Amino acid sequence: MTDVSPHEVDIREDPESDTQGTLSRRTAPRAPAHPQTEEAEPEPAIWVEQGVRPSAPWWVWVITPLLVVLPALGAFLYSAGQPEVFGARTEVLYNPPSTYSRQSVEGMMNTQIARIESKEMLGPIAAAYEFDLTELGEDLEVEQVGDSTVLRLTLANEDEQLAAQVVEHIGGRYSVLVNDRGELAQERDYLRGQIAPLETRYNELQTQYASAVARERLAAQAALSTEMAEVRNQITDLRGRLTDVELNQMTNQASARIVSHATVLDDPLSPKPLRAVAAGLLAGLFLAVAFVLAMKYLGVIGAAVTPAGREATRWPRT
Structure with missing residues (x-):
């Protein structure tokens, strides 16, 4: 006798058949498959990129621009105070x-x-x-x-x-x-x-x-x-x-x-305030750069790892 899966056979009497209890083979419907659950898309991971920014006392940031401005201002005042030639x-x-x-x-x-x-x-x-x-x-x-x-x-x-x-x-x-x-x-x-x-x-x-x-x-x-x-x-x-x-x-x-x-001549030969200001700015920039380098050499200005404040979206790999 051939083995038959219980899902594929049904034993019943066939009234038209001479033999009672004849096995009648029919294919039983398969149980419905469980619906596949779609995986939800993962939430994007938010991360903050870190950078390196110089760290220095507050007075360094005050003195540095003053070193640029004061020579230019002094040159202008000195030039403006000279007699016209x-x-x-x-x-x-x-x-x-x-x-x-x-x-x-x-x-x-x-x-x-x-x-x-x-x-x-x-x-x-x-x-x-x-x-x-x-x-x-x-x-x-x-x-x-x-x-x-x-x-x-x-x-x-x-x-x-x-x-x-x-x-x-x-x-x-x-x-x-x-x-x-x-x-x-x-x-x-x-x-x-x-x-x-x-x-x-x-x-x-x-x-x-x-x-x-x-x-x-x-x-x-x-x-x-x-x-x-x-x-x-x-x-x-x-x-x-x-x-x-x-x-x-x-x-x-x-x-x-x-x-x-x-x-x-229409214009005086001197003084020339604008030229004096330009010369003062150049001298001030030189002093400011020298000051910053000196502070860095002395260890007053260092490097600190701090958030750079820039966000990026990173999606996981599939």
Whole structure:
């Protein structure tokens, strides 16, 4: 007899069957499966990321910004308390001899600047206005305008009208001296006066160099050789300019005239509060950085692990 599962057979009498109690096979329905319970999604885990932040006493955070602000404030107050210095400017056109080459003109312009700033030029003016000669030379700025032959004279003084008067006087005196028939002779004498001490110095260097060679002092030889080359170049340049002057002394005459009379500049030359504040800020930043580094070196400023205050969501892996 075949084994039958109780769920798959049912024993009953079949009225139409000749045999009573015949087993009738039928498939019994399976018991319904238990419904699967879906797992609930896990709650996200909230975590706080930690970071490292410097830890320091409260007074460090007070002193550090003060080190930046106070120098800037002090520089501003100091600059604002200084008297205003005005500037007056005039421009003089210098006409070199027509036979001068371009290179000779460039060298002559440097000569003209040196002449204006010389004691021979400024001495009588300083005496006339009762100025100190050294201070007058420091307050006067002479420059060449671009590649032209125009010389720009700027004088600084607390009295703007006096500055304009003096700088006009300097420009006028220079023009008179240049237009003098003996201007080339004066320039010739000036160049000769520049060459003479250089030649004396060159001879001294040659003597010292020979002594260094005899004593086999290599370091001294190198230094003397470099200085000799510099002096020799200066002498060569001055001699070239002197040759040009001597060639044009009798036939060609330079001239000069004021092309822009003295005017007072719109803005004072000093003080400059904004520049002072910028310099103060730079100095303050340097002091603040140095202070922080010193505190860190002394152990006043340390590192502490503290919550950084940033949250993130972390989902578990499936």
